[in-house]
Amino acid sequence: MGAAPAPQRATEAARRAASIRAVMLDVDGTLTDGTIWIGQDGETMKGFSVHDGFGLTLLRDAGIRLAIVTGRRSRIVEARAAELRIETVIQGVGDKGAALRELAARFGLPATAIACIGDDWPDLPAFALAGLAAAPVGASAPVLAAAHWVSTRPAGHGAVREFAEWLLAxxxxxxxxxxxxxxxxxxxxxAAPQ
Ligand SMILES: [Mg+2]
Incomplete structure (x- = not known):
């Protein structure tokens, strides 16, 4: 996909959007800017965008199911997911391709009905199976090359909102x-959560 001219890439992404029924979201570097705040007791803070959060609310309003799948483990992620009423959260994931297959089984969907948004190499196995692969601008080069869609807004600062609005449009x-x-x-x- 990486070598495709931009207009063809956009057309292909829009075609793929039509069959999406669920979105699998990475956290660090996608829903956040990738900063991890570490104190003496471990991870203490992550920053999330309310604009991204409302974008996820819009996806849910449109009947699209949401899942957070992350390689790290954090109670902060549980708290944010609960706030956004995201039904499925899988943490400590080693193989995101396997996680995508698990989600597909759980949701009763083909893997091609799931879009995946992520920013780094661990997201690539899921990209290879997903019906639509999306990345925030600033993602690692192989991820950008594999993505059908790339944001203009940075991770943790509206990339996921931009994706949500693009997908719905x-x-x-x-x-x-x-x-x-x-x-x-x-x-x-x-009570629309953000
Ligand atoms: Mg990431």
């Missing part, structure tokens, strides 16, 4: 969702 669902929010008719207007 490519599926022809974004305008209707925006119209629902404009009219105050969002599925959970008081």
């Amino acid at each position: 490519a599926r022809g669902e974004l305008d209707a969702l925006l119209a629902r929010y404009r009219s105050g008719g969002s599925p959970a207007p008081q």
